[in-house]
Amino acid sequence: MSLPHAILTALLEKPSSGLEVTRRFDRAIGYFWSASHQQIYRELGKLEQDGLISAVPQPPSRGQRKEYQVLPAGRAELAEWVAREQDPRPVRDPLLLRLRAAAALGLDGLDQELRRHLGLHRQQLAEYLEIEQRDFPPERAAGENRLQHLVLQGGIRMEEFWIDWLTEALGTEGAAATPARRGSGRAG
Numbered sequence: 001m002s003l004p005h006a007i008l009t010a011l012l013e014k015p016s017s018g019l020e021v022t023r024r025f026d027r028a029i030g031y032f033w034s035a036s037h038q039q040i041y042r043e044l045g046k047l048e049q050d051g052l053i054s055a056v057p058q059p060p061s062r063g064q065r066k067e068y069q070v071l072p073a074g075r076a077e078l079a080e081w082v083a084r085e086q087d088p089r090p091v092r093d094p095l096l097l098r099l100r101a102a103a104a105l106g107l108d109g110l111d112q113e114l115r116r117h118l119g120l121h122r123q124q125l126a127e128y129l130e131i132e133q134r135d136f137p138p139e140r141a142a143g144e145n146r147l148q149h150l151v152l153q154g155g156i157r158m159e160e161f162w163i164d165w166l167t168e169a170l171g172t173e174g175a176a177a178t179p180a181r182r183g184s185g186r187a188g
Contacts, residue, residue, distance in 0.1 A: 125159035
């Protein structure tokens with residue numbers, strides 16, 4: 001995924017100002033595609049210059065607030081990108097490389113770091129489950145937000161994987177301490 005496509009997606013979902021786009025990255029899109037506020041503003045300028053988005057005229061105000069909308073060329077670019085073939089990316093996680101290095105060195109001592117990561121993944125899973133409960137109740141599961149829910153479910157499953165894997169790496173049976181997914185019949 002590229003930042004321009006993430007921004008086009010956000011603007012298609014809802015025309016927004018640069019500040020609103022950065023907030024949406026902080027709250028939602030940033031869970032799977034992160035960018036700094038500076039990168040977002042710089043990319044908004046490029047997308048506007050390339051004729052993929054335009055600023056919607058706003059009533060005069062104290063600030064220079066611009067609200068952007070996606071133009072037909074931006075919609076076409078995003079549709080072409082969505083349909084494009086792309087191979088899965090290899091996993092690049094420093095923790096995996098550190099474990100490999102520790103195995104080669106014959107060193108132990110990563111337990112504290114593994115436990116820290118386990119705690120972080122448990123926190124992230126709890127946050128995702130809270131979002132799922134709040135934004136995707138069972139009565140709306142098959143609604144218009146089905147694809148957004150699938151993205152969230154992918155994040156949930158990734159966190160469940162990391163919790164299981166880290167628990168195994170630590171040689172403990174901490175899986176029982178993982179929050180159970182509501183309505184899925186699965187425990188992490």
